[in-house]
Each structure stands twice: as structure tokens, then as C-alpha cells.
Amino acid sequence: MARNNGNSDAGRTLRFEIFRFNPHEPDVEPRMQTFELEETPFMTLFVALNQIREEHDPSLQFDFACRSAVCGSCGMLVNGRPTLACKTLTSELSETIRLQPLPVFKLIGDLSVDTGTWFRGMVEKVRGWIHERAPFDPAAPEDRMDDELSQAIYEGERCIECGCCIAGCGVANVREDFVGAAGLNRVARFMADPRDGRDTAEWFEVVSNDQGVFGCLGLMGCQDVCPKELPLLEQYAYLRRKSLGQLRAPAREAGEDVA
């Protein structure tokens, strides 16, 4: 672990180049605006952006909530790369830091984008909830599950819907209906869960098309930028295998009939 502890570069003057546009001021063109700040120990972009807003420009829009990399509010482009601003230490960046809003999502203003609407749409599209096999019985003990399986489900469950994978996806940038890595990961998570009663044909309906697993061009920008380091490549391969299996199945049956 040769990571910087946040102290070594204290004393630098940082130069922030920040994208500015307020849709409620349509006459003012989108532009980059520059701010300078003295770097402090353990400074994150959360600390820096709040300081800029409170000391330099109170109209600056951005989103933070938890500031501990679990709520997914603060995805933005940092020097062109989608990431969570709250966990980005300035000590890991050069003096000039360029900040822009995530592409794909509707701009609310400056660095703030509407990920909420996009993700609710995605969850509706992939029907991202457990399709129960039977109604909940309050008097019964829980169904058992092997801990290994539970941990495997948790691995995919960790997605925080920050939108970085969507912003970093070549397909999602040009195709509005593509569910992206976050959507495919969500599908894989439920597909692996025995509590979900959907059968293969229902899953096929959800993902085996251009909006789903066959829309992906395999650039894997999603995995490179995922701040939670989700195994998106594995999840994608898992879905593709399942989908291709489903595609082949009828053909094989037909072949057997002929034989």
C-alpha cells in the first residue's frame, strides 16, 4: 500500500477548472471557470468544493450526501474520468484539477446531474426486485441460504448506483435505452438469488437484447472506473453465458427432433 496519506503535498496551491452551466440562465453559455485553493492535509474534493462554494462562488451546484463513498451522489468527471468526488484525495492529483458533470445523465446545474430518474427507470426496466415465490409468512423462520451464496449475492449488491459506469460506457453515451453495467449487474445479482422466482424465459425477456447484454461492445470502461470495484466483467460474462445458453437451447431441441 503505497498510497499517499494526504500529507506530503500540503502547501500546494490547487487550480480547479470547473464546468459551469445553470439551465435556469439559458442566456449564459456553458463555460469552464477557474478557482484557486490552498491545499490542506487529507483534502478531498468534498472538502475543496464546499470551500469553493462557501468562500468563492455560492451559486456552484454539486451533490454530496454521505461523503464516505456509499451513497453514490457525487459521481463526476475528475480530469476526464468518472469517479466519486468525495473519496478523491487532492494529494493524488496534480495541481490543476478539471471537474465536469457526468455525461449521459440530465444536467441539473454545474456538476449536479439527475442520476435518480435514470436509475429508477433502469430498476423498472430490469424489474430489479425479488419476484417472490410465495407471500411472506411472518410466523415462519427465514429460508436458509448457504453463506457462500449469500456473500456472492452481496458482491453484486454492493453497487451504489453512482452512475460512473454509465458515464464511462461508450454504448450508454449514444444509446438512451441501454441499461449499462449497473443494470446488467443488478440483473445478475437477482438471477443468482434463489429467492427470485423468475424463470429463464423471463430473464431472457429482460436482458437478451440490445438494451441488455447484447448491447455491450465489450470495451469494459465500466469495470475500469467502478468506484466500488465491482466484478462487472464477470457479471457480464455470466449473463452472456446464460443468454447464449438460452438462445442455443431451442435450436438444440429442434436438432434433436430431426435426429
Place this chain on the structure above:
Amino acid sequence: MDLRTTDVLVIGGGLAGERCAIENALAGLDVTLLSLVPPRRSHSCAAQGGMQAALGNCLKAEGDDPTLHFLDTVRGSDWGADQEVARIFAEEAPVAVRELAHWGVPWTRVRPGKNTYFIKGQRVDLEDREENAGLIMHRDFGGTAKWRACYASAGTGHALLYAVDGEIVRLGIRVIDRIEAVSLVHDAGRCWGAVTRCLRTGQLGAWLAKATVIATGGYGRIYGRYTTNATINEGTGASIALETGEVPLGNMEAVQFHPTGLVPSGILITEGCRGDGGYLLNDEGERFMVRAEPEKQELASRDVVSRHMMNEIREGRGVDSPAGAHLWLDMRHVGEHHLRTKLREIWEICRDFNGIDPARELIPVRPIQHYSMGGIRVNKEGQAYGLAGLFAVGEAACWDMHGFNRLGGNSLAETVVAGRFIGRHVAEFAGKASLAADTAVAESFLADAQRRIEGWLARTDGPSIYAIRDSIAETLNHKVGVFRNGDELEQACKEIEAQLARVDGAALRSRAPGMNPELCFALRIEGMARLAWITALGALERTESRGAHSRLDHPERDDSRWLNRTLARWSHETGAPSLSWEPVGLLDLPPGDRGYGKSKHLEMQTPIEAYNHAVEAAWRSEGALPTQEPLGARMQWGAWQDFEHHASPEHGSE
């Protein structure tokens, strides 16, 4: 004017609000849920270590029972809790946790056979039974007789919130995100919804509803950056309830300081770290909790551990750093595999925010504001005092199962248990109510909100709202913290009152059209200053030490005078808070020793029967509205006596 109607308006999209919304949608009501952020970004997602429910599934949980959970919760509260509510909670928590399993939460499960744990500094091999294989696993948390916290790594809140929000989407519940309730619409003792401001456009509107539920979480951000809380935990729900002048806030001085906030960012490091065997060390590398609390060690309740930590620092055994003195959390012996699986989120936080590897390095920690035991005072069915049709649930409410100290893992549990339970009562209320609101009332509250905004935009000269916020935060952090004393609390009240007076003269520097982030915060600052004042004033008046409220000048818990709950209303006539006090509730478990945290207490003078007899009338006189079930219907009188032997061994020995 943008005026819309719904059956049930839920303000707040965290676990409590969403679970409550689900209950109402299942009852066939039209539900509208408003949230400052997309619901999955609510602060519930940041809860880490676990949710308490007495399933008794693993070896160290054997023999657990809701009555033991009830006992731990009441002792943890330092007898400040409403024991009937603690009983409802403990009984319903196992159902709530299993319902979450049904909705897909990937709970950690029991692995049968030999498992290695760290218990009180010892490496222990335990054999979990084959018959329990695959049931929901528990980990140890502070202040509990059994291992009881159900968990999903250190991302329990995240897993719960996604499962519950999945149900919200499945049911097609109307969710409006990036919207804030800026005032309640009310008339003649009846609440009819809320005035809202859109955080995309800045546009005002109003939602009229048969029932209105506040589920906006805690008010930790009045402590500024000295909190684990998200930036959105600014007590907006408590503020708009207080503004009515009708609704009291309960026990606002009961503020929890979590022992292990990461230094310097203040990010939470879960109690599950100590539950899974982590140690606290001082600057000499000494495990001071063994000396301070030989029995419970690192797993005494949070108020007790935080006090011992502050004592170490005060006595010069803290570790100096540019961000102030701190102590160490040592997880090295627990090992990299455990850290990267069962405590994965902690491993990531240490790496990302401090550049350290907790498998090899010590974690710098210090007590920091974490949880608001106080909130909108409601009866056991969630109905707010003083305003029919207004309910509150979760951390925003003072229901009141936590009293003066909440046990770790009891807040996640409260969100879903109370969401279900109070949700049912909201549905029953709304199902029978008609929407008889006068639109003129809504229009007048809307016009008030418009005038407030225009007032802010008109002033051009004055102090910055951020400076006012910082000043209040410094006062609270230094004078209304882990340890308190009368002189400092008196100063704190004066300082906060002075800051509140400055709000009226403060000016914005931005006139940006749209949501305008500065205006957005300006609309909250007055409410935050009032909450801060009430917190400090409640602490000043309460001349005893109970749970997280620790007075150096009054070190004893005083059950003869202070076995009560503080209620604070806002008086618009005086521009100041007015306080009163009510009994905590029916007493089943008599006040006694907690079994940890060596402090003396003064015995209550009133016989318990007389105390209990006076509860109902006293609550009514404070504005409590009638409940559908009679007072005490959920008590299981004396049931705790069968479990007394499970109390901590040193119980009663002090």
C-alpha cells in the same frame, strides 16, 4: 399555484419513510414520498454494522429472546426509554428482519462447524451447530447480553435500503426526489400536508394529504463537520414540526457520540469492528477499556465507551495529530481476510480516506456526534403530540425506545420495525379520514414561504449563513459534547441565541435562478439554530447524568427528579423555546444499575405504581393524542424476571 393531493404524504425517503410508505400502499392508499435526494442515497445507506433482532441463531446467541432484547434496550437507554415502545420493538424486530430476507437482503448466514472469533481479547474457536446452518448470523455489538446484530458485511444499511426501495418500485409508489418540505400546512390542531420547494427548479408547491409522516432522520449536522452524519441530516423535519408551535420535540439533549469516528474526516467506523474483536488503544498502546470496564471492555454501550475515550484524551494519553488528539482502533489481529469480507467497507474507507491498511496499521479514531435520540415527540402509534394527522417515524421521531442512549444496531432495526408498525397506524388513520383541507390554508402557508424567500433575496448586506452555521457548530462541539457542565451550557445557550438573532440580518451573495444552493441552506439555518438552542437548553436544565447526557457538575443519574422526558416547544411570542417534562412511560423494569459504566444513581422516591398511574394524564396534558390501543396494552409485565440471570454478571454489584 402547484397544489396536489394524496392520501398519505411521507417526507423522507430513508428506510423508515420507505417502510412506512410500503405499509400504506399495501393498504390501498395513494402514497406520495418526498425525498431530498434519490431515496437510495438517503443516509440509511451509510449504516454499517448491523440490525438487532433476537433470532438466537448462532452459538453465542443461543437462548436469546425478545425479552432480553427489551432488557438490553431499556438498560442501554439508562431508563429513559418508553418501556412499552421498547417491548413493541423487541417483539417485532425478528419479523422485520425475516421480511427483509424475503425481500432479498443478503444477510450473512450461519456457517456450521468450527469458526474462529475474537472475544474479549482472546482468539476463540467455536463450533456452530449443523441444525442452524444457513440461518441469519449474528455479530456482537455493545451493551447486549447475546450476539444479536444481523448483518451484511459492513454494508447492512445499503443492503436494506436497496431491498426496501426495490419494493417501493415494485409497488409503483410515487416518489419525488430532490424536493424539500419547507413548512407544514396546518389549521386548528390538524395537519394537512406540506409546502414544498423543488431542488431542481426552486419552484414552490404544496401537497395536501389526509396523513403526513415526517421521516427525515436526525439533526447531526447542527454539529457542523463534527459528525458522522451525511450533509443532508440537518433536522429539516424536526424544524418544520417545531415551527408549528404546536408540536414538541422530545429529549433533544440526548445526543449520541459514536466512539469511533475516523480522524480527521469524521466518517463512521462501525461498532462491528469492536464486535468482531477490535481493540481501543491509547498513545502507550494500552487497551484502556480493559482497565476501565473489565467486564464489557470495548463492548460497553456507546455513551460509556465514548466517555472512557474522552477521559484518556483529557488525561493526556491521546495521540497528537494536526487534527487534534485521537486514540487508535486496532484491527490488525483480526486479519486481512476478515477485514476484506466481513468488514469490507471499513477496509475500503481506511484505504480511500486515510491511505492505511487496517490489517497492518492502526486506525485513528475519536468520539463524534452520531445519532439523535431526540426528535418529534409521538405516541406509541407514531402520532405527533399536538397536531392530529401528523406522524413521525425513525430517527426523526422520539418514539421513544432509545431514551438517553441508543444501542448499536437498534437504529436500523427501529427504521423498519417502526416503519411497519407506525405505518399500519397511519394507514388506519388515513383510511378513515377525509381530505377536508381548506385550500386557503395551504395558500397562506405557501405565501409565507414565498415571503421568506423574497426576504432572503432582498437583503444585500449582512453576515454569511455559513459563518453562522460554523459558529453554532463550534459552540455545540466544545460545550454540548460528550461531557457537559452548567457554566459551559449556559454560555452555549447565550452563544446560540446570539447566532439565531444574526440569522434575520444575514445576507445571501448569490441570486442565481433555479434551486440556488445558498438560498437552499438559508431556508434551513434558522431551524438548525433553534434545534441547537433546544439541545443546549435541555442539557442545561437537566441537572443529572443519564446515558449520553453526562454532566460533570451532576455526575449521578437522579431518578428522584429526572426520570422524565424533556419536551421543547417553540414560542413565536417570545422567540425562544419553552421546556416542560413528562414521565418516560410505564415502568416495568425498575430503574437500577446498567451493568456497565460505573455511575451511581439516586433512587426514585415515588413508588412505581404511583409513577405509572400518573403517566396517561401527564402525557395528555402535554398534547399526546389518544391511541387506538389503550396505554400499556403491549406491556408484558414482569416477563423480564425470568431472564434476570442473563444480565451482565456484575449487575447490581456496584
